[in-house]
Amino acid sequence: MNCRECLDLLDGLEPPLPIPKACRDHAASCLSCALALRLEETLRAAPAWAELPRLSPESRAKVLGRAHVGRIFWERAASLLGDAALTALMILLSAVGLWFVLPSLLDSLLPAPVRQAAAGFLQPVSAFLTSLFGGFAPIVHQPLGAAFVGLSVFAVLLAAVLSVRTFSPALRSAA
Numbered sequence: 001m002n003c004r005e006c007l008d009l010l011d012g013l014e015p016p017l018p019i020p021k022a023c024r025d026h027a028a029s030c031l032s033c034a035l036a037l038r039l040e041e042t043l044r045a046a047p048a049w050a051e052l053p054r055l056s057p058e059s060r061a062k063v064l065g066r067a068h069v070g071r072i073f074w075e076r077a078a079s080l081l082g083d084a085a086l087t088a089l090m091i092l093l094s095a096v097g098l099w100f101v102l103p104s105l106l107d108s109l110l111p112a113p114v115r116q117a118a119a120g121f122l123q124p125v126s127a128f129l130t131s132l133f134g135g136f137a138p139i140v141h142q143p144l145g146a147a148f149v150g151l152s153v154f155a156v157l158l159a160a161v162l163s164v165r166t167f168s169p170a171l172r173s174a175a
Helices: 003-012 021-029 031-045 057-066 069-109 112-140 145-167 169-174
Strands: none
Touching: 003 021, 003 031, 003 057, 021 031, 069 145, 112 145
């Protein structure tokens, strides 16, 4: 069965008649017909007071043309992925910038007595960060090691940003 036959069959069916298996089988492998089948099932499941609205073949074609499932999914995913990638990249660049620039900036801005007083508080933080990231030192000194670590950190940040934006109710309602 091809798309035209399946759509014609769906358009000609009256609600009490079941949808033929051949049409269901075709819709399992065709996104456009799967959308038409889902639309037909939704219209059949509408309450009685809705008087089962029917779409003409022209209207159905217009709906299917505008609501191509793959295109809708990828357009939304691409915009979300682009925003999340930019956010993750900015977080990564900010962290790397702070990692390399902050120590020299603090050395130049803070007087020696303040640095010495702060060293007691920063020693446990420094020990923790060294134990946490110390395992990356051998990898970073390999050819392309820094790129691998940077790409890995970017992937983790991207996953985190996507997760927060996808599952956070406050962000979902704002979008």
